[in-house]
Amino acid sequence: MTKLPLPAILINGALVDQILVNDRGLQYGDGLFETIKIRQGRPLLWDAHLARLLLGCERLGIRSDGLLKRIEQDCQSFFSPALQETCILKLIVTRGVGERGYKPSNHVNPTVIVSMSPYTPNVPCQETGVTVRICDTALGINPLLAGIKHLNRLEQVLARQEWDDPHVSEGLMLDVDGNLVEGTMSNLFWAKDGVLFTPLLDRCGILGTVRQKLLSIAEQLDITVVEGRFSPDVLNSAEEVFLCNSAIDIWPVVKLAHKTWSIGPITRQFQAKLEEVYAC
Template sequence: MIAPGVWVDGRAEGLPADDRGLAYGDGVFETVLCVDGRPVWWDAHLSRLERGAAVLGFVAPERDVWQRDAERALAHADPGAARCVLKLLLTRGSGARGYAVRAPSRPRRVVSIGPAPEVDGAAREGLRLRWCRTALAVQPALAGIKHLNRLEQVLARQEWIEAEIDEGLMCDTQGRAVSAISGNLLCLTRRGWLTPPVDQAGIAGLCRARLLAEGLVSEAELRPDDVMAAEALAVCNSVRGILPVRQLDQRGWAVGGALRDLQRALARLEAAFHHSFLDDALA
């Protein structure tokens, strides 16, 4: 059985079942927003993929290989949709039983294309969040990279089925707020926009990195109480941009000017994250 819209090392076929990505989650991935056939923040995605593979101890393929993969997949994107999402997944490749890497790795690429999520409504109105009981383990050796060991997120996302809840917030096992299940956390306090560090748990998101690099956001440890007391909250990632939070468990927030300013700043950095409502002075 071959999944549609998926290519393994450039071919539309299944994955060899001895792949270490399956056996141990031994690999990394990226999800790339594409607008009118252009992958947004392409170099940053490839840089993170390469950094992640290096942390795991193998070398990612050359960038022109990914470029050809992307072109092949984008040629199969829905021609009626301006936006789509390209997923790049890289494993260490096939291996014999056992954790040891016995031969030089031949990393394997799995590239797929799919629809982009509709985010205009959430970017305008905001998300409804809950705190998750599932905690992120503290693991400095793996924190930050976007590896394939994601059971914590899978468990956290299973904590609710209500359609009224859009996302979950996760703490680490030491009680510090870390991130949403699928995005980083932005928290407006008297000290400005803050986001938790990701050197103990969590993923170093590209939208987060861009906001940090521009000085729009600073890194700071946050407790759940800090989050609940925030003037404003948002979740960000490289596919959805900045999405305001309008509710977190029992507390609600009006989506105010500071959030629109931050969304506008991101839209100036990358036009893919512009929304027409940001032009509206009343927004």
């Protein structure tokens, strides 16, 4: 392995940092992305990230023949135990360069962009928890785009623009019907009477890889999980609340407006279990 200085960007295997203006990723947000944590050269939840990416390709009709080979080849230089520091790999796959017009050509080759940045862990958030807010920006409902991690992210940009207060770590987003969905960059869980709850993501939202892993951990632990549509009011009676994603792992939520929570045993148990999964 040749050690690359970070940040490093590879586009279709070449060490460049620009794409053609005609790439449909720019023209229409016609593509997908994954944000993956690399620990000592080992990508965490790698199979889950690739599976979601392939699901996205299938949903959008992006060619995926040879795609995994291309990705693994391009990522190879980052996947070595010699890489001691923890890093964040952002993988973008666009449909590729196209002619004018929404209709994609069948012959276009996807653009694969691998970019690697240093990771700054936020241990205090994991240990002592975070304050969140409810965003005014709502998520539109469209089952065709729900679950996958596509490049049309204006709703998240608008929501994240709503606050500047550095003490507020995340914003919770509702759908246009007023149901809880997720954070701007994370998935949401809460616990009550030993049962875990999380919003159903069949109409909007992203099926986070850590979210999916926590669902299987819950199954192993014999903890019931209810996925459904809930008003944000349900959080008032929740005993524990937490957020998760690939970069932050699990952040306990300790405050939302005037409501406060302690960090409870279920949250700590999931943090420990996730760490075990990562350590394997």
